Amino acid sequence: MLALLKLIQSIIATLHSEGTPGQVAFGIALGSALGLTPIMNVHNLVVLSALVLLNVSFGGGMIGWALFVPVGFLLDPAFDAIGSRLLAEPSLRPLWTDMFNTPLVPYTNFNNTVVLGSVVGWLVLTIPIFFAARYGVARYRATIGERVRRSRFYKAITASKLYNAYRLFRPE
Amino acid sequence: MRLKIFRWKAIGPLLLFLAVVVALVFLFAEPVAKSTTEEVSTELLGTQVDVGALDLIPREASVDLRALQVADPFDLGRNLIEADEIRLKLNPEALSEKKLVVERFALRGMRFGTARKTPARPVEGDGFAPQALRAVRQWAGQFDVPLLKLTPIDTIRQLVLNPTQLTTVRQAQSLVSRTDSTRQALEQSFKQLDIRATVDSARALTDRLSKSNVRTLGLEGTRQAIESGRRTLREVEQAKVRVEGLEGEVRGGVETLGSGLKALDQARRQDYAFAKSLLQLPSFSAPDIGNAFFGKVSIDRFQQALYWAQLARHYMPPGLLPREDPGPDRLRASGSTVRFPKEKEWPSFLVQLGEIDFAFEGDNPLRGNYEASVRGLTSAPALYGRPMLVQARRSAAGSAIASIDVDAVIDHVSPRVRDSVAARLRGIQLPSFDLPGLPVRLAPGTGSSNLTFALTGDQLLGRWTIGSKQVSWALDTTGRALNEIERLVWRVVSGLDDLSVEATVRGALRSPRLSVASNLDRAIAQRLDAVIGEEVAKAERMVRAKVDSIVAEKVEPVKRQVTQVQTEVNQRIAAERERLEQVEAQLQAELKRLTGGLAPEIKLPGVNF
Numbered sequence: 001m002l003a004l005l006k007l008i009q010s011i012i013a014t015l016h017s018e019g020t021p022g023q024v025a026f027g028i029a030l031g032s033a034l035g036l037t038p039i040m041n042v043h044n045l046v047v048l049s050a051l052v053l054l055n056v057s058f059g060g061g062m063i064g065w066a067l068f069v070p071v072g073f074l075l076d077p078a079f080d081a082i083g084s085r086l087l088a089e090p091s092l093r094p095l096w097t098d099m100f101n102t103p104l105v106p107y108t109n110f111n112n113t114v115v116l117g118s119v120v121g122w123l124v125l126t127i128p129i130f131f132a133a134r135y136g137v138a139r140y141r142a143t144i145g146e147r148v149r150r151s152r153f154y155k156a157i158t159a160s161k162l163y164n165a166y167r168l169f170r171p172e
Numbered sequence: 173m174r175l176k177i178f179r180w181k182a183i184g185p186l187l188l189f190l191a192v193v194v195a196l197v198f199l200f201a202e203p204v205a206k207s208t209t210e211e212v213s214t215e216l217l218g219t220q221v222d223v224g225a226l227d228l229i230p231r232e233a234s235v236d237l238r239a240l241q242v243a244d245p246f247d248l249g250r251n252l253i254e255a256d257e258i259r260l261k262l263n264p265e266a267l268s269e270k271k272l273v274v275e276r277f278a279l280r281g282m283r284f285g286t287a288r289k290t291p292a293r294p295v296e297g298d299g300f301a302p303q304a305l306r307a308v309r310q311w312a313g314q315f316d317v318p319l320l321k322l323t324p325i326d327t328i329r330q331l332v333l334n335p336t337q338l339t340t341v342r343q344a345q346s347l348v349s350r351t352d353s354t355r356q357a358l359e360q361s362f363k364q365l366d367i368r369a370t371v372d373s374a375r376a377l378t379d380r381l382s383k384s385n386v387r388t389l390g391l392e393g394t395r396q397a398i399e400s401g402r403r404t405l406r407e408v409e410q411a412k413v414r415v416e417g418l419e420g421e422v423r424g425g426v427e428t429l430g431s432g433l434k435a436l437d438q439a440r441r442q443d444y445a446f447a448k449s450l451l452q453l454p455s456f457s458a459p460d461i462g463n464a465f466f467g468k469v470s471i472d473r474f475q476q477a478l479y480w481a482q483l484a485r486h487y488m489p490p491g492l493l494p495r496e497d498p499g500p501d502r503l504r505a506s507g508s509t510v511r512f513p514k515e516k517e518w519p520s521f522l523v524q525l526g527e528i529d530f531a532f533e534g535d536n537p538l539r540g541n542y543e544a545s546v547r548g549l550t551s552a553p554a555l556y557g558r559p560m561l562v563q564a565r566r567s568a569a570g571s572a573i574a575s576i577d578v579d580a581v582i583d584h585v586s587p588r589v590r591d592s593v594a595a596r597l598r599g600i601q602l603p604s605f606d607l608p609g610l611p612v613r614l615a616p617g618t619g620s621s622n623l624t625f626a627l628t629g630d631q632l633l634g635r636w637t638i639g640s641k642q643v644s645w646a647l648d649t650t651g652r653a654l655n656e657i658e659r660l661v662w663r664v665v666s667g668l669d670d671l672s673v674e675a676t677v678r679g680a681l682r683s684p685r686l687s688v689a690s691n692l693d694r695a696i697a698q699r700l701d702a703v704i705g706e707e708v709a710k711a712e713r714m715v716r717a718k719v720d721s722i723v724a725e726k727v728e729p730v731k732r733q734v735t736q737v738q739t740e741v742n743q744r745i746a747a748e749r750e751r752l753e754q755v756e757a758q759l760q761a762e763l764k765r766l767t768g769g770l771a772p773e774i775k776l777p778g779v780n781f
Contacts, residue, residue: 038504052182052189076505087510093494100512106270112499114507 011066012157014059015140016149025134027051027060029126034061035068036075036125037118042108060133076114079121083113086120202226209237216487218301219245219252220292233264243292244285245305246476251288256281266518274523282528299498304482312475315686320464320609321453322657333447333718340439340723344730347432351733354425358741361418367748370411374404374755381762394766401763408756415748422741429734436727440719447715453708461693462673463686465607470675470688474634477625481591484560490584492554511551519552528564542566542576559583562593575599592626602638607665610658611649616671617642632684634677641670657704664699665692 014024033047051061072079087096099105109115148154206226213221224239237258244252257280266273295302335341377400386394489495492513499506511520526546544564550556562580580593602616619640626633645666647654654662673690 038502040502049186052186053178055176055179073504076507080505080507083507087494093512096494096510097512097514101269101514101517103265103268109509111511112507112509114499114505117507 011059011063012148012154014057014063015137016145016154019057019060021134021137021141023055024057024060024137025130025132026054027057028064028067028133029130030054030056031061031064031066032068032125032129033119033122034065035070036072036122038109038115041115043119064129064133072118075118075121079117080113081117082120083115083117086116087111087113202228205235213242214295215299216301217242217245217483218295218299218305219243220248220295233262233267235260235262241288243288245295245301245479246472248292248294249288251286252284254283254286255279263518266522269518270520271518272521273518274526277523277526279526279528300486301483304479304486308475308479308482311478311681311684312471315467315471315684317467317471317686318460318464320461322609322655322661333450333722335722335726337446338439338443338719338722339446340436340443340719341726343432343436343439344723344726347429347436347730348733350432351429351730351737354429355737358422358425358737361421362744362748365411365414365418365748367411367415367752370404370407371751371755374408374759377401377404378755378758378762381759381766384766386766389766398763398767401759401766405756405759405763408752408759412749412752412756415745415752419745422745426738426741429737433731433734436730440723440727443719443723444712444716447719448712451711451715453711458693458697459687459689461696462688462690464609465692466673466675466688466690467686468608469605470636470673470677471686473623473636473675474625474677477593477623477634478627478632481625481627484582484591485584485589487551488549488553488560488582488584490554490587490589492552495551513552513555515555517555519550519555521549521551522556523547523549544578553582553584554586557585559585588629590626590628593623594625595621595623597621602640610661611647611652611654612662612665613646613648614665614671615644615646616640617644619671627681630681632677632679632681634675636675637673639670639672643669643671657700660699660703661696664696668692668695 014027019027030047030051034044037044050056051058086092096111100111110119205228206223209226210221210223220241220243222239222241223237225236226238227236229236237260238256240253240255240258241251242253244250259278260274261276263273263275295305381397381401384393384397389397492515495511495513496508497511499509513519523546526549528542528544528546542564543566544562546560546562548556548558548560550560553560560580560582562578562582564576564578566576575598576596578593578595581590583590598620599618600621602619602621604613604615606613616638617640619638619642621638622636624633624635645662645668647662647666668691671690671692673688673692675686675688677684677686679685
């Protein structure tokens with residue numbers, strides 16, 4: 001319940017934050033990696049660190065994660081096919097072989113078809129996700145954003161103590 | 173206003189988060205490693221693997237496993253191996269590449285064949301090991317181990333045979349319908365052949381030519397007559413080709429019917445065996461007796477060796493091509509994980525040297541202390557470059573076991589893989605077992621046992637022998653009394669002090685042959701032959717006569733029908749050919765007469781002037 005409340009707070013607050021639509025969209029694009037790729041992998045630690053350290057919307061990242069988890073599950077067969085194709089590609093075999101025999105690199109699980117396919121899929125989709133999210137946030141703020149801000153629901157959400165914790169990662 | 177790129181104040185929370193992650197890893201690494209080891213080993217070996225405790229010793233790059241139990245996949249109430257402690261010294265450099273290279277491992281307090289407190293769970297699913305286990309069981313099931321029949325002769329009364337049970341009768345009925353359809357098909361072909369028109373036209377032309385000469389025809393008329401003759405001869409030639417084609421077709425059909433007749437003879441032999449099995453005649457063929465007594469126990473030995481050989485082949489493949497395995501279990505799809513071996517690099521898994529001291533305990537006849545070593549157990553034999561070697565030795569004269577020598581070579585370095593194991597045990601207390609089909613228990617006493625097993629490509633050669641000179645026999649007649657033949661067998665076996673059994677399995681993996689021979693079956697066979705051979709032969713003659721009487725009335729008409737069809741079609745073909753050859757010869761003669769002195773240079777098809 002607490003997690004759900006936090007998620008709603010995060011979504012509502014992000015959409016109305018002072019962050020520019022670009023910052024929110026960048027956050028969503030980064031957060032989509034957490035949803036599209038299997039979560040327990042080293043690259044997601046890098047993505048999470050970028051979400052925290054870069055001046056992008058952390059809440060946007062959480063929205064991206066939440067939105068793209070079901071998409072990730074749906075696209076798993078496609079990711080598996082992409083990964084299989086890439087790992088079986090004869091011209092790439094020397095690269096994979098070198099990576100497989102380089103210290104620490106194998107811990108990224110790049111040699112798993114779903115991990116590789118989903119990371120490649122995310123990299124390809126990042127730009128479209130960024131632009132679509134930026135357009136969506138700008139339109140939201142220009143249309144129904146102000147009405148939502150004046151609603152009791154929004155006020156109740158932003159009054160919660162958890163909101164204060166969230167503000168720590170608010171874009172500047 | 174200049175937009176900031178970094179959020180420096182978030183470094184603190186991020187570091188805190190990472191610290192929490194590290195703390196969680198530190199706290200839960202051992203339980204997670206323990207459960208993962210159990211899960212992965214169970215999946216890989218196809219049998220339940222339990223680890224009592226697992227300690228990670230990072231400073232020494234070592235792992236300690238305690239209270240390890242590996243259940244026997246063929247007997248879930250037993251442990252194949254149990255070890256008090258296993259210390260694995262890992263190679264840190266290989267570990268940085270996510271590869272498990274065991275530089276050295278030492279096992280202490282190892283025991284074999286101990287009883288489990290609770291039976292192991294059977295491993296099911298589509299993993300390789302459960303599939304291999306199912307396949308090996310199927311392989312073992314394909315051997316036709318006969319049951320020893322020791323029915324007294326006086327119980328053989330009347331043999332009642334239902335004709336529909338006999339293969340020969342069913343095949344004869346099928347052959348009747350095949351003969352009918354062949355006859356119809358041939359009839360149709362003869363109709364389509366239609367050589368009557370060709371023959372009639374050739375005859376008409378021959379008649380016409382016979383009544384004329386060059387003078388009456390004139391030069392132009394003669395030329396036209398020759399041209400007509402040539403055309404007709406070509407038609408006759410074409411008709412002959414059609415007849416030859418039909419002859420080929422007929423020959424095929426007739427041969428099929430002939431093979432059907434031969435199959436009837438073969439089916440009759442099957443029916444003799446079937447009818448004989450209904451009488452349950454006592455078998456006194458030595459190979460049958462050997463198979464019945466020791467076939468099952470021999471196959472059990474070979475199927476276990478085959479199972480482990482199959483696992484070794486799967487997990488230790490030759491060559492350096494990328495290998496694909498199922499990915500890890502997770503909420504998301506597992507996918508496949510591909511390994512990319514590289515020359516002069518570490519394989520994903522390698523045990524360079526394992527030294528084992530172990531003990532058999534309890535009532536086990538093999539009890540005592542042993543030493544063994546394992547070298548080159550690896551997932552990529554081509555990278556390691558040498559075959560895997562397993563050796564186990566013990567010499568202790570005077571104890572329950574005088575000596576034990578085990579050598580195994582798993583050679584998957586080149587594509588021509590070869591797995592072999594040789595185990596020689598001397599002075600061992602051989603386990604007692606019941607003779608199948610008889611209430612007799614055989615206690616071989618102290619003796620020797622050898623097992624050699626070699627799998628080269630898909631060619632299998634296995635040999636299992638046991639020998640003893642201190643055999644004792646126990647008869648258990650509670651529940652039922654022995655019949656006359658069983659008493660005879662008992663008298664034979666109870667007089668034997670020595671036992672030598674040799675079971676051999678050889679051939680392609682898909683169609684192996686098992687043969688078992690022992691001094692026991694030879695002695696029993698000779699005695700049974702002397703006592704009941706005549707009676708059995710009489711019963712066999714009765715069986716043959718009965719089968720023959722039923723089969724003859726169904727088969728003889730079929731044979732006649734087939735012979736009739738064969739004769740008829742051969743005669744018709746010969747007649748058609750003769751008609752064509754006759755008319756061709758007549759026409760050629762007339763043409764020769766007509767052109768004799770006038771145009772000797774004219775060459776007619778098939779005619780040499």
